[in-house]
Amino acid sequence: MQPAGVIATVVALLAANGTSVLDCVCWHLNNVTDSGGIFEDNVEKTIKWFYCNYEVWSPDFVTCYSREQPSPAVSGARRLEDRLWHSGLLPPPAGGALEGGGCAAALAQLRRVPYSEYREFLEELDCRIADDCIDSRCVPRLNNMEWNMTTLQTDDLRHHILSQSAYAVRRITKAMVGRVNCEWWRQVEFEWRNKRELQAQAAVFWERLSSYWRDLAQLLSHGATHASELLVPLAFERMGNHASDQQLHGWIKDMERVKDMLRTKLTGWVQDLQLASKQVEHYEVEEDKDGPGHVILRRPLLSERLLRYQPWSLSSDDDFSALCKERQLEASQMFSLADDLYAFYRVYFYTTAEYTDAFYEDDVKIVDEEWQLEDRSHDTLSVDTDCVQLLVNALDHPTCPLEDLPLEAVKQREQCREQLWDDVVQRSPHIPVTSYLAYTQRVNVNLCLLAWMAVNSYGICQDVPFSMIQSVHDARCYFDSPDDQSCLHSNATDAICSVSRAILLLKCRDFSSIRTFHNCTFASLEFRFYPSRISVLDQKLTEETLNYKNSLTNATLRYKDFKIDSLKPLEISFILINIIFRFSTAGVYMYLPQLRNLPGRILLSFQITCITQILCSEVVYRMAGVPDLPTAVLIDSALTLLTCIWLNSFCYQMYACVRHLRLPDQLLPAEVSQLFRREVLCVFIPWSIVCVAAVALEKTSKYHLMHSRIVVLAGISVSVAFNLVCLGLLGYMYLCNRCSMRQLKIVDNKKFATKKQCLFMSVKAVILSGIGILIRIGFHQAQGIAQFVYYIHLATMVQGPVLFVCFVCNGTTLPILKNRILLWWNPTNIPAGLELCSAAERNLARRNNEQSPFSESSL
Structure with missing residues (x-):
């Protein structure tokens, strides 16, 4: 018989009921015909071996470790294969097994095919089986079955759906392997004499390869549908038929969730195969200069070789079973069955992906595009x-x-x-x-x-x-x-x-x-x-x-735990203490007339800014949740910058007073008000420029978030540097004056300050310099362990009591505050030093009470 006759025979064989006729033939060969009666020249032996034999259609998957220890995925696939191919779930042959039925007619057609034409017969059979299944004629159409207690407990309905799905999976599996074999039978032979013939053959090759992946995607799509439908009734047969009605209701709900997980995973496979067919057009075929008669196939990065990276398991970890044990006692069996179904398809499609390279390995040199990108294991991102x-x-x-x-x-x-x-x-x-x-x-x-x-x-x-x-x-x-x-x-x-x-x-x-x-x-x-x-x-x-x-x-x-819950009461307490002491410090500066001079007003503005910052960030945002976090960060950063600029003005006034030998108390009230207005203008001009730039960058585009923060951080850094310069100049002038006094041999037995005063001045210098702000920001930049940064945040809340102690509880301000408070209770009791009517009289009295050893020695 010529190949055209073979094709006609196969077409006629599959015309009635598709591949179900072949299953009928297999049933007949295995159960009716005596195996010893099959002659060597009869194609029936070929059919039985290359189509009916289950092992022929099952991949022999070997891991890189050993055959004795296969991977869990392969073991699960083997278990499911045995159940699908050797269980009693398959329906009886469609064409009838007795003489006179459709099966007998099919056998009669097969016997007319000479054994010498078996190769052509197998080739046509492989291709026709795949085409028949791609057109959905080899499997029944299934609607998405809504399983409930009634449908699952109805044995006839459940067995019917289970049999149909298992039978469909078996046919689709055969079609998968048949499609691979069909490609092997009809692979493109590259024989050319010029470049034009090579490109023509390459075009045929691209079309065949693209069709190959489209067909596999279609088969997998059918398989995913039937595998999903197979999951619930197959699981019920294994584990759910002994549950009570209440347990069964929850069991069905959980199995539907596992079914959705399986469908999602298989959907990813289908997408991969569809994309692989579209990438074939980007393949390049060229002559191999080093191997005459051979070609080089250059594949892009996006090719079927990426399919091997598909995961081998449905769940990313076996802990799913442990996590769901309390909810569902049979969770382990649920996920195990779903994993077996997924691994079943994973093993089969692993072979389809790898055999593409094997088809042309003798004549084609495959060169895959490498992704020219360095290792990213050490890159960091801000999220x-x-x-x-x-x-x-x-x-x-x-x-x-x-x-x-x-x-x-x-x-x-x-x-x-x-x-x-x-x-x-x-x-x-x-x-x-x-x-x-x-x-x-x-x-x-x-x-x-x-x-x-x-x-x-x-x-x-x-x-x-x-x-x-x-x-x-x-x-x-x-x-x-x-x-x-x-x-x-x-x-x-x-x-x-x-x-x-x-x-x-x-x-x-x-x-x-x-x-x-x-x-x-x-x-x-x-x-x-x-x-x-x-x-x-x-x-x-x-x-x-x-x-x-x-x-x-x-x-x-x-x-983990950017904010520690166990320390939340301590944080709230620290915030309250900070607010109370800052309000107390501001109240003292507003209450005492002696502190209403120019430095006092600047320091009061600094305190008010700090209080506003704490109320906005720690109270309004945390309690009310407004404004949104990015806006709250902008406000908080802007107020941090404003506090630094207020310190700039205060430090400059300190430097100006010492430089010009003019005490703040010597200014008239009108002059103080005029200078303070000028200082406020000088403070708000640079602050407004920096804030407008930061807001414009951040609000214009989210990609400029880093630039806006850099602008604010640069402003804070420049401000702190200015403070350090002013304080450094003060220290330099003190050392110069002290050196000059020693050269003039002016001796005084009074110390510059006591240890307590030196400690207070050191703390004041750190506060006024703004170094603490930079230290806090520096710890935030490190971001090593979240708890440490949290501790730094708690430490900044102590600044309120420290400011109160350093600027109020000193030898100058505290006695005045104490006397003013005592006058509330006893207005007639005037403390010593307050009964005089003028500052000149108080200065004269102080000079009369002092006896200078230096004056006595000079007299």
Whole structure:
């Protein structure tokens, strides 16, 4: 019989009931026909071996460790294969097994095919089986079955759906392997005499390869539908038929959730295969100069080789079973069955991806594009702390994926994913922190650690399909086209999950849980005894993986608890004490006339600014939650800068008084008011310029957030530097005067100050210089351990009592304050020194009471 006759026979064979006729033939050959009666020249033996034999259609998957210890995924796939191929779930043959039925007619047609034409017959059979299934004629159409207690407990309905789904999975599996074999039978032979013929053959090659991946995507789409429908009744047969009605209701709900997880994972596979078919047009074929008669196939980065990075397990960790144990006692069996179904398809499609290289390895040299990008294991990004806290909490306290999350929590996760993606796009390696609120808003995180946290945080990226080709495409768009995010395939909500997966697998050597093995043997019987040497990716061993994940989990703990709940009462107490003492200091300066001079008014303005800052950030924002956090950070940073500029004015007045030998009390009230207005103008002009620049940068674009913080930080730094210059000049003038007095041999037995006064002056100098503000900001920049920064924040709340002690409780102000308070109770009791009517009389009395040893010696 000629090949045209073989084709006609196969077409006629599959015309009635598609591949069900072949299943009928297999049933007949295995149960009716005596195996010893099959002649060597009969095609029935070929049919029985290459189509009916289960082992022929099952990949012989060998790991790189040993055959005695296969990976859990392969073991799960084997268990499911045995159940699907050897269980009693399959329906009886459609054409009838007896003579006179459709099966007998099919056998009659097969016997007319000579055994010498078996190769043409197998080729046509493989291709026709795949085409028949791609057109959905080999499997029944299924509606999405809504399982409930009634439908599951109805044995006839359950067994019917279960049988149909299992039978469909078996047929689809055969179609998958048949499509691979069809490609092997009809692979393109590169024979050319000139460049035009080579390009023509390359065009045929591209079309066939693109069609190959489209067909596999269609088959997998069918398989995903039937595998999802198979999950619930198959699980009920295994574990759910002994539960009570109340338990069964919760069991069905949980199984539907596991079914959604499985469908999401398989959807990622379908997307990958569809994208692989579209990438074929970017392949390049050229003549191999080093190997005459051979060609070089140059594949882009986005090609089917990325399919090997697809995960081997449905759940990212076995802890799912432990997490859901309290909710569902049979959670382990639920996830185990879903993992087996997923691994079943994962093993089959691993072979389809790897055999593409094996088809042309003798004549075609495959060169894959390398992603020319350095390792990103040490890159850092500034991201939103609330989202990082959400990721850390999800890692530290994972929830069972079967639980119903509140709608608010779901929206929070989606908003967090979108916010994280915005932060990643901004690419800010470090944003200067100018306030504690700014520290709670932004945190510097390692890029690879952030990707690991996003991928492994249960529930954060669980509903995003894992499409490896799409992930690499998005990651390449992110790295190579930072200003053109329109090239992303993922939307803004899913982009952080997509890019994180690619970054973690391809660009983070220190964070990758996958390693590459070369020259691992992969022999498969269904590929016509055509073994191949391929490279295999496998996950780390179980113990090593656990240690690896534990180390990364521990690395996230330093981003945990930015605000310590146990210290919240202490923080509130410190804030109240700070506010009380600052108000007390301001009240004293407003109450005492002696402190209403120019330096006193400037220091009072400094106190009022500090009080406003505390009320805005620590009271209004924390209690009322208004304004929003970025605006609150702007206000807090601006007030921090204003306090520094007030200190500039105060330090300059100190320098001017000493420089011109003019005490503040010698100014008239009108002159004090005029100078104070001038000082206020000098303070607000530079402050307004810096604040307007920062607000304009931050409000114009979120990408200028770092620049706005740098402007504010630069203003604070310049202000503190000015204070240090003024204080340094004061110290320099004191040393010069002291040296001059010694040269004039003017001797005084009075000390400059007591130890207590020296301590007070040192503390005042630190406060007035603003070094404390820079120290606080410096600790925030370090951001090593969150608790330490929190302690620094608590320490800044002690500034109020320190200011009160240093500027009120001293030898000058405290006696005056005490006397004024005593006059409230006894107005007639005038303390000594206050009964005189003028300052001149008080000075004269003080001079008369003093006896200068120097004057006596000079007389």
